[in-house]
Amino acid sequence: MVTRASIGPLLNVLASGLLLISFAMLSRRRTQRLIILFAWQGAILFLSTCLVAYSSGLTELYYSAALTLILKVILLPWILHRLISKLGAQWDSETLVNIPTTMLVGLVLVIFAFGLTQPISTLATTITRHTLGMALAVILLAFLMMITRRKALTQVIGFLAMENGLFFAATSATYGMPMVIELGIALDLLVGVFILGIFFFQIREQFDSLDLHHLEALKED
């Protein structure tokens, strides 16, 4: 059994794991790998939320941890997996900027996020306050990933990863959001993935590919 004193360092380790996965996502080319990484991110999120719940004694956080486990570790990866096998889209996803440059930009973002959250971390009273910087870094890295990808599916994974970061930021800064909001967000995510799945089929039907550069012709001249 973990002691309360060891929870802080343990959380930091988990947060670093999240960050590491974010970097891994930036560098991965294959869509299937990305989904597995996303599931791992969810698993770490689940663990960290459980830890926070245990240390703070808030039963509500256990619920959200369970929600994370069901939704982000099992359901969404499964849906995405089925989607790509149905679309036959297990191909490589190429990056717009080459990977070392993306990594360097990511590093700058991490430093930026840490610098930014310094004043907040000193103000917060939660046990997880030092991880806020990492949470913000995860959000920004996911955003960066969305910018650098050009396939519709990887965009969605980037979006989901960003939500993971947000969720982590919420638990680390204020012990999570109210249950109602969390449930709402979970539902939004699920519905969003469904709708985007439908869009994938539409886009493919229209352009014979899921490459988003075909959509560039849609602007008004």
Place this chain on the structure above:
Amino acid sequence: MNVHFLISGWPGHALPSLLLIIAAWVVIGLAGLLRPHSLRFVAHLLFPLGALGCLCVALLAGTFLVSGHEPEVLVLPLGLPDLPFHTRLDALSGFFLLLLGLAGAGISTFAAGYFRSGEGTAPALLGLQYHVFLASMAVVILADDAYLFMVAWETMALSSYFLVTSQHRIPDIRRAGFLYLIMAHVGAICILLSFGVMQGGSWQFTFDAMRGASLAPVWATTAIVLALLGFGAKAGLVPMHVWLPEAHPAAPSPVSAMMSGLMLKTAIYGMLRISFDLLHVRYWQWGVLMLALGLFSALFGAIFAAVQTDMKRLLAYSSIENVGLIFTGIGLAALFEASNMRLFAALALTAALVHALNHALFKSLLFLATGSVLHATKQRSLGKLGGLIRRMPWVATLALIGTLSIAGLPPLNGFVSEWLLLQSFLFTPQLPHAFINMLVPLGAAALALTAALAAYVMVKFYGVIFLGQPREASLVEAHDANWLERLGLGWLALGCVLIGILPQLALKAAGAVTGKLLSETISPGFSIWLIAPVTPEHASYSALIFLAGITAVIGIAFVLVRILAHGRIRRTAAWDCGYPWQTSRMQDTAEGFGQPIRHIFGTFFRMERHLPSPSDKSPHYRIHIEDKLWRAIYLPIGRGVQRLADVVSVLQGGRLSIYLLYSFLTLLGLLVFVL
């Protein structure tokens, strides 16, 4: 004691009854949706009900004005939380409600007979838009806080936009509607900003708070200029007038009548409310500004009306002229008031108010008459009308009354207000500003010129449409208006005649307003025979005696002719100057009638003329007249907006990752900014 309370108590309930009627209008509008395509249900049942509501409004407002009661205030349990709607009925709103009710009753009655099925929007939708328009105008007049005022103002703009574009399948009409919508919104923004300035940092948007706010001179002047821009855009003051000549011809005639007769007056009301009530006219420069804009609009409108060949465009320009006259009166009143000459201020304001009432009556009458002509002949162009007095005697006779009124001939109502306005100009030499004293006679001259031009325009309007010979063969089949249309026209004509013969009625109503706003009324003791604005020695006018004189002269002449010339009439063909036949092509045309004006005031226009050569086998004469201001002001603004939009559209690269980058950078920027 109890009886006294009862008698004096019942007008105390005018405001709730008025609000009930307004609600009833909305219900009437919605009721039409029950049977959306039934013309009989909508036109023959709902519109007359609406007219009845108008009559009740006029009656309530009239009794309120005459009784001279204190303002009534009511806070409605509607609106946003903590921001309820305030309403207030005072003399000023009472006067404009009276105007709305009187003219609205006529227009609604006419509309009941006017709308045909299968023309543009379905009857029920027209009915809904029409009654919402009516209700929103009444709410604008009753509003007592900026919030309700703006809500009603925008409702008014939107409902009238839909009415204007009821024949939306015609591209020109869509374009006119769009122009109207743009101008209405630019105006609304100006008014909103004006209210924002007037709350003076208290963030209280009730009119009561604004009355009490103490503004620095700069801010008070900013507020009045913004209000002038905003209300000017709605009223059609030059140079914000461009939408008027486009939107009025595009709309169905009852709607043109509503817009010109009533909606322009809500702008006048707003201007009066802000300048006299909320800001208590402080600087004479405000008066000079309004006076100059008003006079220019009046002259501009009259000149442009003279060269129009579309009968509804002609009336639209004539509306610009009349609004100019009203603003001239308001400006003079402000000038006098700021110079502490209360009595003369009351005189000028009375002139403006009475002219507003008169214009509501005769301009509605004329627009409705053009509607009847349009239905009977399917022609709007003056060049294809003529000789309709024989085919449409009712419309011709009633339109003649409106034409004489608008031309400012005694003993009709137009003369009364124009005479009062000229009278108030005559007192300007007593102003304590030397320069103004020198310039004002020019203004009086411009006013006289405008009045003369207006008469010229009306001779053209009436002469070309109703007199002479029909210019098209199809005009022979023209039929007169139906009984509902006649009733509506007759009601408005009756108003013109009554106010002309008994101007005391209108003066008493306007006196109630000036009494409250300026604590001064003109000639409180005038008799039924005579009105004398300041002293009978100075100037006086007696409509009844004038009427008696005219009747006597005509009667005597008639009798004398009967006696002296009876039985000595020889009917034979007139000497025909060597021309064996006369055709309709030989009469003066609308273009020909306006030609002298076009030459004299050539600098105002931008003309494109196409003259046929003498050897042309089938000669065509074409002339295109444009407003110089359109090219000078509006096109550059339009180009500027287009250029700005082009610059902004560079942002739309089409690549999703670029868009994501925008939000990413915004996020980073905001994070840096916040922390």
